[in-house]
Amino acid sequence: MARLVADVGGTNTRVALGTAAPRSFRNANWPDLYALLGTFLDGQDAPDEIVIAVAGPVRGTQARLTNRDWRIDSGALCGRFGAPRAHLLNDLAALGHALPGLPPAALHAIDGGTRPTADMQALVVGIGTGFNVSPCIVQAGHVTCPPVEAGHVSLPAGIHAALGIDPAPFPTVESLFSGAGFTRFCRAHLQDPDIDGKRVIAGVADPDLGAVAEHYATLLGHLLRDLSLAYLPRDGLFLAGSVARALMNVASTPCRDALHQPISLEGFAAPPLWTITDDSAALRGCASFQFSPS
Structure with missing residues (x-):
């Protein structure tokens, strides 16, 4: 099962399929997240799932990037890229979900x-x-x-x-x-x-x-x-x-x-x-x- 994952920061967005090495995109080069993800997925099969971390508030199925006029909707992600389901996370919540599996090298005591x-x-x-x-x-x-x-x-x-x-x-x-x-x-x-x-x-x-x-x-x-x-x-x-x-x-x-x-x-x-x-x-x-x- 291919899961599209992305970390949408204020300046850059990092995107990957599953645990593959991510690619980084500069947000200023794109009108919205949908165009950016479309370029990343060009020529690839539709993902089975999409999970996006956003540096901004998440309200149910919608999120807004704090310092850029990007609005993201999980339903729109599914419709645009053919994924049966998608979920939006605040970027700190994404870090919380990562905690149990972070390797020792990812942390400094x-x-x-x-x-x-x-x-x-x-x-x-x-x-x-x-x-x-x-x-x-x-x-x-x-x-x-x-x-x-x-x-x-x-x-x-x-x-x-x-x-x-x-x-x-x-x-x-x-x-x-x-x-x-x-x-x-x-x-x-x-x-x-x-x-x-x-x-x-x-x-x-x-x-x-x-x-x-x-x-x-x-x-x-x-x-x-x-x-x-x-x-x-x-x-x-x-x-x-x-x-x-x-x-x-x-x-x-x-x-x-x-x-x-x-x-x-x-x-x-x-x-x-x-x-x-x-x-x-x-x-x-x-x-x-x-x-x-x-």
Whole structure:
């Protein structure tokens, strides 16, 4: 059975048939996803199934790419490409579906234990262009990733108090924990309107830049501690996204220390902390997604 899988990001789309090596397409070269997939499938048999991960909100059979006017409908995918069934996933949910089968090389342990591959309760935390989380619950081999919109909740009061700058530009979690949020945070701390998050990460050896990165990583640790209480991901927090990965490369210790600060809840322990380092992880999740029995 041939399953067409795709990971539709803000800039590029990666497409594959099953577990074959993916091809990458630049979104700017295509008017919509249908044209892109049509080129990929040109000359090939119709797929039996289609599973698409989208960097944007998914509402039932429809999805919208966050930073491009692409709207995707699972029924339209079936009609256009002759597949009997199709399913759309948020990109973080696709990572959740990938977790049980990710090989060791796809993960980097920040504060790890032994990653379970059977029954598990975990949380994917994505910090890149935006912010969101995906709970991952595995029971008897079945993976469930309920939809969540965690980026739009109010920034916790404890993090507001620890910002050290005017909190007004950071009303929500995503307004701070995202690429644009990181840049706003750095500019406010350094009083430099031209600095951005990438320059801070690249120049972390400089004492001033390093201090800002460590402060931000500490705030992230506080957020992860709150998320650990909210979702109880006993088997691991799995960080994804460009901001999270870059920050953990240069300032993982203050994040880990904040995550482990004592909590007055009997029996609570901070979960293991990992980063997902495999760029094909969302495609793995699409390939392993289980359709409901018809």
